[in-house]
Amino acid sequence: MSNTAPLARYRTMRRIRSFEERVGELFLKGESAGSMLHLSIGEEGVVGVTDAMRPGDSFTTHHRGHGVFLARGADPARMMAEIAGKATGYCGGKGGSMHIADRQLGHLGANAIVGGGIPHVVGAGITARNRGLDHVSVAFFGDGAMSQGILYEAMNMAALWRLPVVFCCINNQYGMGTRVDRSAGRVAFAERARAFGLAGAWVDGADVEAVHRMAADLLAGARAGQPAFLELSVYRFYGHARMDKSPYRTPEEEAEGRRRDPLATARGALLAAGIATEAELDRIDAEAGAEMDAALAAAIAAPAPAPEAMFRDVYAPGTPQPQPQADRLRAILAEGSAA
Amino acid sequence: MSNTAPLARYRTMRRIRSFEERVGELFLKGESAGSMLHLSIGEEGVVGVTDAMRPGDSFTTHHRGHGVFLARGADPARMMAEIAGKATGYCGGKGGSMHIADRQLGHLGANAIVGGGIPHVVGAGITARNRGLDHVSVAFFGDGAMSQGILYEAMNMAALWRLPVVFCCINNQYGMGTRVDRSAGRVAFAERARAFGLAGAWVDGADVEAVHRMAADLLAGARAGQPAFLELSVYRFYGHARMDKSPYRTPEEEAEGRRRDPLATARGALLAAGIATEAELDRIDAEAGAEMDAALAAAIAAPAPAPEAMFRDVYAPGTPQPQPQADRLRAILAEGSAA
Amino acid sequence: MSTTTYREALRQALIDAMTADADIILLGEEVGVYGGAYGVTKGLIELFGESRVIDAPISEAAIVGAAVGAALTGLRPVAELMYVDFAGLAMDQIANQAAKSRSMFGGQMGVPMVLRSQGGTGRSAAAQHSQSLEAWFLHTPGLRLAMPATVSDAYHLLRQALTQPDPVVFLEHKGLYALKGEVGDAPDAPWGAPAIRRAGSDLTLVAWSRMVHESLAAAEALAGAGVSAEVIDLRCLNPLDLGPVFASVARTGRAMVVTEAALTGSAASEIAARIGEHCFDWLEEPVLRIGGEDIPIPVAPALERAAIPTAALIADAARWLVHREAPPWA
């Protein structure tokens, strides 16, 4: 175990967890835009994948994508503002938690349609190939998306055209209230990918270093033209969205699942390897907490978008824009009608 | 090799071929409804599958489904009439070649959407299960449908719910002008099915007896709750549809492909096993030809549907029907407007 | 008569129908153990078992496709799309399979299924979870289309839908589940017929689903301003029976059609066009459409609200139409 990278990964994972905890607070304060907030607590091991990505690489996420984006360098204040539907958010408060995106950081978009963002990486792969760039594009999605046909269409295309693409399934064992063995005829997901001609692998998502080794291999392969599929096995610590108390899970199962904690695992490994002391790790934790407190406060203080903003960005500037209803009614009624 | 069944299968295969040849004539005579006619010549080995089905079993087909339907007992005259768009056809001349169906014979419908009929067998499987019937439902489709996501969604459901369903891929090596290795990242289709939890098998579709043995096994398994996938490897003897001369294939490849002739293979086997003589087989051939000549003549002689027929069957009788445009215009215009 | 909620009325309709007809099955995501994303199917898996209340994988296309197959073979499936926004995933099975089978097959087989879903705004659910897509179904011959606005219709229209021989798209509204009201002993009108929710003489307001309530609130406000508005709830968009609307417009001479959907290409345009064709001689003013803005729904709560019609906007436009009284925003 080398020193700096694992420690940095720990820090990123802690920042994710702290961020998600603040998202929960945002909701409880009644400051979030809606209640469709899907926390990635328990899934922080995905940092092993994002850490294998490079500048220029792109990605799409599902509805539970805060962690991935943060790990790819997002500004937590702009993220939190977006989740609050504020003008200072990544999408000016129009997208929200499920549609956050950032062109600069290669985030081609979170998606509220299960599986919706998966084929976009195929297109990103074509762009990279046609332009001779060695960029990889990674689709992050949940186990639920394993039931969406478009995943197989996209995997087939990636394999057929040998595109620099990785499909990363964050299997948190549940799609809403449905445990994965109640949605899949057979749960060996990597075999499905292999049957389509992809490299396919499974890894314990609670062990970020194992994830990272596996992801580094697969991403290198993808850059060289062997697209891949990686399943991260994790556990969804909390409910599906903010209103869900997971009555369909037993307390025992939840306790067991939460023992598969990527942060606790990493902490133990760092201490055992002598890379960091308890005090150093505590400081990292505290810094992350403070950073996210600030992001939360900034988001709450930020202004809401102006109502007119809703008409912008439907189409590009300089092209015909949507006609606001008030303008239409004015045009019809202002002159009066035949008397 | 027992005697009667193989001979009967030969007869059915010959009837299919003769029928398809007459469909070609129908088109050349300008008597077909359109040119979207997809001949199943070269694919007659599918009779090995249909022969493993029982009364009460149901099925759906793709656009190249004449052979399957004929093998399940269709009346060739009513089929030909439907292909000609005539009132005496299976669907009253409203469906045509690509939408032929027959409730009585369990034909839940041919489909012009690649993959469109596949999920219907899942529903038929639910019906059988819920009613405690030991009926199997079989989806027939081409290699092209292996790229449609809905196939994987349907296979997953069948496996998950252990439904009495069989997915039968008639791989004729081409989807229109695209050879299967140019559409599939990996061509081992049965492995895809196995990865979803189905029984998966491959068989040489030119050998109807081999097909039948395999299909009988898989259908028996499906009846017992193990859904299955079967790939028949065949060759599409002619163009995709009636206008296509297959310029994308070499004459050598076509010659080679046509050597994989299910009829020639069966004929050879029947003679070698002493089940039938050349003369007996010739008589079967001649009978089939005469039968299909009659079907062709009947279809040509049959009346076209009355124009009003188009408004029928959009909705069930006794419920509100579509308002013909002429009636609408009459209602608007008949009384005149404000003078 | 019993007082309940829209959600509970739907649930009771399913229970009563499933009790009466063993061929009815439910098929959809989270309809079983979870009890439905909005609680409509809560407890039904316990009542009817796993073979009739089927939790499906997240496979919208195959869910609808399986329902088509089940319907073709004799069951009466209720397929559920958790959000109508997901219709795009299943649109082939809805529009090319369910809708066309009876006709293509020359009347041999029908597809007696109900496709339940819900749409609309009100939860800051953003652009992919807030749409009103009934226009897609309206434009598909072969589909029936019901959209209950009231608690009583939630019950009765669903019961009626579950007796239809053809596929019914049944669209609930996420903003109405908590609505309280009474379930009448009989439907407010026959299947496919509109209901006059408020009588009036100056103006006809035509609406369905949640916009019936905005229209009623507008009518109430208008009454205070001396404008008497008739409010007609279409209930079904297919069959689409505009006879009562034409009769109303013949009296009032003025019509407004209100929809929550993006206005362009909406069902409101169809209805306005028909009123224009059939009521030309009676119209004193243009048939006015009030609809959602032609934009994807933004997540920010204030923007979401601004993107769709409110009672205030309807009343403003009505006063202008009837009394030439321009509102402040005009």
Added chain:
Amino acid sequence: MSTTTYREALRQALIDAMTADADIILLGEEVGVYGGAYGVTKGLIELFGESRVIDAPISEAAIVGAAVGAALTGLRPVAELMYVDFAGLAMDQIANQAAKSRSMFGGQMGVPMVLRSQGGTGRSAAAQHSQSLEAWFLHTPGLRLAMPATVSDAYHLLRQALTQPDPVVFLEHKGLYALKGEVGDAPDAPWGAPAIRRAGSDLTLVAWSRMVHESLAAAEALAGAGVSAEVIDLRCLNPLDLGPVFASVARTGRAMVVTEAALTGSAASEIAARIGEHCFDWLEEPVLRIGGEDIPIPVAPALERAAIPTAALIADAARWLVHREAPPWA
């Protein structure tokens, strides 16, 4: 000016655009080796190579999805749906992804792609290969929608579509590919503006795609009967510029909107509703819609023809509207 066919003009537009812009790629079923189901892309794979002319598996949803991803990352893909009837398979990627990305992401990224497809009747291709589904796209904010009727527009509208910053659904008509005509040196009108194809004073006929030709034939027949019909070709349904239509109706006082699509919920209803709203004071008669019957298209050739408007029907209705001359069928 050069005389060619609609098919060839489309092909030339692709060649010229791809020559000028190396970021343009084609992605679709049979677009390469086969040359396109209707021959529009014949020879392009030889000209531009397999990395720019990509034969895709039969995966409509992922074809559109991959195009979205390519567009988001800087290419300008032309995705093809072989028949517009397959849109139901890809509708989520079209309506929830391509259309909404720019707005949801607050304007950071656009999706500059063209979705080419073709629709309409004329080949006895039956219910799943003969539809006119533009209403679905018209009802989706974020999409542009172009439907060329002429050979010149086949070229110029496609070239213009290939410069748009937002997704353009570009719908050809299978019955027009063999149409002969001239490609003008410049477009007949700016992007989004209609073209007046024939001037007239008694009646305004509004159409697009193949119905422009039926309307022109009707206008010709009407001229013989002393009725002067103006024919306006909308060319684009988004942007939808009805200014010239309103101006025309202000002169003629009578309007008919003609579509090949199933009438109910069609784009014709939208346009009729808008004419009704904006031209109320000028209208002498109701705005009449002429459309396809509200049925799945039957395969029998005579039924297929009877299911959609013809020049004769348009002319009959127009004579009735203008001269109160009832046709034999009325």
